[in-house]
Amino acid sequence: MDEPLNLVLFSGTDDKLQAAAVLTAGAAALGKPVNVFLQYWALDAFTRAKIGLDHGLAPEAGEAGRTAVDALAKAGQASWAETLRQAKDLGTVDIQACSLSMDLLGLEESDLDPLVDGVEGVTAFYLNAGEGHVVFI
Amino acid sequence: MDEPLNLVLFSGTDDKLQAAAVLTAGAAALGKPVNVFLQYWALDAFTRAKIGLDHGLAPEAGEAGRTAVDALAKAGQASWAETLRQAKDLGTVDIQACSLSMDLLGLEESDLDPLVDGVEGVTAFYLNAGEGHVVFI
Amino acid sequence: MDEPLNLVLFSGTDDKLQAAAVLTAGAAALGKPVNVFLQYWALDAFTRAKIGLDHGLAPEAGEAGRTAVDALAKAGQASWAETLRQAKDLGTVDIQACSLSMDLLGLEESDLDPLVDGVEGVTAFYLNAGEGHVVFI
Numbered sequence: 001m002d003e004p005l006n007l008v009l010f011s012g013t014d015d016k017l018q019a020a021a022v023l024t025a026g027a028a029a030l031g032k033p034v035n036v037f038l039q040y041w042a043l044d045a046f047t048r049a050k051i052g053l054d055h056g057l058a059p060e061a062g063e064a065g066r067t068a069v070d071a072l073a074k075a076g077q078a079s080w081a082e083t084l085r086q087a088k089d090l091g092t093v094d095i096q097a098c099s100l101s102m103d104l105l106g107l108e109e110s111d112l113d114p115l116v117d118g119v120e121g122v123t124a125f126y127l128n129a130g131e132g133h134v135v136f137i
Numbered sequence: 138m139d140e141p142l143n144l145v146l147f148s149g150t151d152d153k154l155q156a157a158a159v160l161t162a163g164a165a166a167l168g169k170p171v172n173v174f175l176q177y178w179a180l181d182a183f184t185r186a187k188i189g190l191d192h193g194l195a196p197e198a199g200e201a202g203r204t205a206v207d208a209l210a211k212a213g214q215a216s217w218a219e220t221l222r223q224a225k226d227l228g229t230v231d232i233q234a235c236s237l238s239m240d241l242l243g244l245e246e247s248d249l250d251p252l253v254d255g256v257e258g259v260t261a262f263y264l265n266a267g268e269g270h271v272v273f274i
Numbered sequence: 275m276d277e278p279l280n281l282v283l284f285s286g287t288d289d290k291l292q293a294a295a296v297l298t299a300g301a302a303a304l305g306k307p308v309n310v311f312l313q314y315w316a317l318d319a320f321t322r323a324k325i326g327l328d329h330g331l332a333p334e335a336g337e338a339g340r341t342a343v344d345a346l347a348k349a350g351q352a353s354w355a356e357t358l359r360q361a362k363d364l365g366t367v368d369i370q371a372c373s374l375s376m377d378l379l380g381l382e383e384s385d386l387d388p389l390v391d392g393v394e395g396v397t398a399f400y401l402n403a404g405e406g407h408v409v410f411i
Contacts (some may be wrong), residue, residue, distance in 0.1 A: 005271070008409075010293050013334050019147050019176050019273075022237060026259035028349035039293050041334050059196050059333050060150050060178050068241055100296060104342055133271045134279070134407045135145075136293075142408070156284050156313050156410075159374060163396035197287050197315050205378055267388050270408045274283075 002028045004033040006125070011137060012041030014080065015057045015069065020137045021083035028091030035132075036095040037125045038116065042137075043101045051081050051113045084115055094128070104111035140269035141170040148274060149178030151192045151217065151224035152206065157274045165228030172269075173232040174262045175253065179274075180238045188218055188250045208229070221252055231265070233257045277406035278307040280399070286315030287411060288329045288354065289343065294411045295357035302365030309406075310369040311399045312390065316411075317375045325355055325387045358389055368402070370394045 005027045009020055024034050038046055045055050057065055073079075078086070087093050097112060097119045109119055142164045146157055161171050175183055182192050194202055210216075215223070224230050234249060234256045246256055257265075279301045298308050298388055307308050312320055319369055347353075352360070361367050371386060371393045383393055 008293075008297070010290065010411075011334065012334070015177055016147065019145075021175075022235075022259055023145070023273075026263055029260060030263055031264070039296075040289055041332065041339065044339075056334060058148070058178065059150065060193060065178065065181075066241065072241055098296075104346055106342065111321050120297055123303060126300055126304055126306070134409050135149075135273050136272050136297075136409050137273050152314055153284065156282075159313075159372075159396055160282070160410075163400055166397060167400055169400070195285070195315065197285065198329065202315065202318075205380065209378055272408050272410045274284075274410050 002125065003130055004035050006035045006037070006129040006132050006134045008037045008039060008134065008136045009042035010039045011058075012045035012055050013058050014055045015061060015065070016137055017042065017045060017055065017080040018083070018113055021080040021087065023135070024117075025083055025087040028087040028093055030125065031091060032089070033092040034094070035125070035128050036093065037098055038095065039098045039101045040104070042103055043097050043107070044096070046095075046113050046116050047107065047111050048113050049111070051115070067096070079114070081115065096125065098125075140267055141265070142171050142268050143172045143174070143266040143271045145176060145271065145273045146179035147175045147176050148195075149182035149192050150195050150263050152198060152202070153274055154179065154182060154192065154217040155220070158217040158224065160272070161230055162220055162224040162227065165224040165230055168228060170229040171224070171231070171252065172262070172265050173230065174235055174257075176235045176238045177241070180244070181242055183232075183234070183250050183253050184244065184248050185250050186248070188252070198207045218250070218252065225252075233262065235262075250263065277404055278309050278402070279311045280311070280403040280406050280408045282311045282313060282408065282410045283316035283349065284313050285332075286329055287332050289331045289335060289339070290331065290411055291316065291319060291354040292357070295354040295361065297409070298367060299357055299361040299364065302361040302367055305365060307366040308361070308368070309402050310367065311394075311397070312369065313372045313375045316372050317381070318369070318379055320369075320387050320390050321340070321381065321385050322387050323385070325389070339358055355387070362389075367403035370399065372396065372399075
C-alpha cells in the first residue's frame with residue numbers, strides 16, 4: 001500500500017468525477033497516497049468559475065440516471081468536490097493540473113479552485129507516480 | 138501473473154462492455170484472476186431487467202459503428218454477457234456491485250443478474266485488488 | 275521504469291487521442307517502453323482513410339471546448355498522430371491493432387496507417403504488457 005494511486009482525470013461530467021472521488025477517498029482511507037492529474041474537461045470542472053455548477057452526466061445516463069442523481073443530491077449526498085475535500089483531510093491527496101491542458105483552455109493558476117495544489121507537466125506526473133497504478137477516468 | 142486484474146466498469150454501453158469482456162476473457166485464459174467492480178451505468182446494465190436489452194453504443198460510434206455491431210450480432214457473435222459467462226468457466230472472475238452505486242440506482246441484490254457475485258464497498262475492492270492493476274472502463 | 279506502459283485505446287475522438295498521445299510521449303521521453311492496443315473507434319481513427327480527418331470531441335466538450343481545440347490547431351499545435359510519430363522517434367512505442375476489432379470494422383492490415391505496427395489478439399497484448407500498468411482510454 002506504499003505506492004501511490006495515480007488518477008488521470010479527463011472527463012468533466014459529475015458522474016465520472018463522483019466515481020473518481022469515491023476511488024480517491026477509498027484509497028485515502030486505506031492510507032494510500034493519491035496523485036490526481038487534471039486534463040481537458042476535468043480540469044475545466046475544477047476552475048473557480050465552474051466547480052460549483054452542474055456539469056451534466058455521461059450521455060448514456062439518460063432520463064432515469066438524471067433523476068437518480070438529482071434525488072441523491074436533494075437528499076444531501078456530498079458532491080464530488082466535497083468528497084475530494086474530505087479525502088484530503090483523511091489522507092495524502094495531491095491534485096495537479098496538466099500544464100498542456102492549462103494552455104489549451106487558456107487558464108491561469110489563479111483561475112483554479114483551491115482543491116488544486118499546482119500545475120505540472122506529464123513527465124513530473126510520471127515521476128511522482130513511481131511504480132503505482134495509473135488509472136484514466 | 139499471480140496478481141489480479143481489477144476492472145472498474147463505469148460505462149454501460151454495449152461497445153465498452155464488450156471491450157471489458159474481451160479484456161476479462163483474455164486474462165482468464167492466461168490464468169490471471171479478474172475482479173470486476175460495477176459502478177453507475179455499468180451496474181445498471183447488469184440488472185436482470187436490462188442485461189438482455191440493447192444498451193446502445195458510445196456517441197462517437199455513429200451510423201457506421203452501429204451497422205458494424207449489428208452485423209456481428211446477426212452473425213452470432215457472443216454478447217458481452219455471454220463472453221463474461223464463458224470467462225467465468227475458464228478462470229477466476231469475481232464480479233461485485235459497488236454498494237454506493239446500488240444506493241444511487243435504488244437497487245436490491247435480488248435485482249442483479251446472477252453474473253454478479255455480490256455487493257461490496259470501494260475499500261473491499263481495493264483490498265481484493267492487492268498489487269494488481271486497476272483499469273477504469 | 276523498465277516495465278512498459280500499456281495503453282488500450284478505445285475512444286476515437288481527437289481530445290482523448292491527444293490525451294493518449296501526450297501520455298505516450300511523456301513515457302517515451304522517460305525511456306519507458308509503451309505498448310498501444312487499438313480497439314473499436316480508436317482503431318477506426320488509425321485507418322489511412324480517416325487518420326487525417328476531424329474525429330470530433332467527447333460530447334461533454336461543448337461549444338467552448340470546440341473553440342479552444344480549433345484555436346490550438348490553427349496555432350500549429352501538433353495533432354495526436356504527429357505527437358505519436360514524434361514519440362516513436364523518441365523511444366520505444368509499439369502500436370498494435372486488436373484482431374477482434376479488425377473483424378468488427380471489416381478492416382485489412384493494408385487499411386491501417388503506417389503508425390500501426392501490426393495486428394494481435396488480446397492474449398498477445400497481455401503477454402507483452404508484462405507487469406506494466408494497463409490504462410484504458
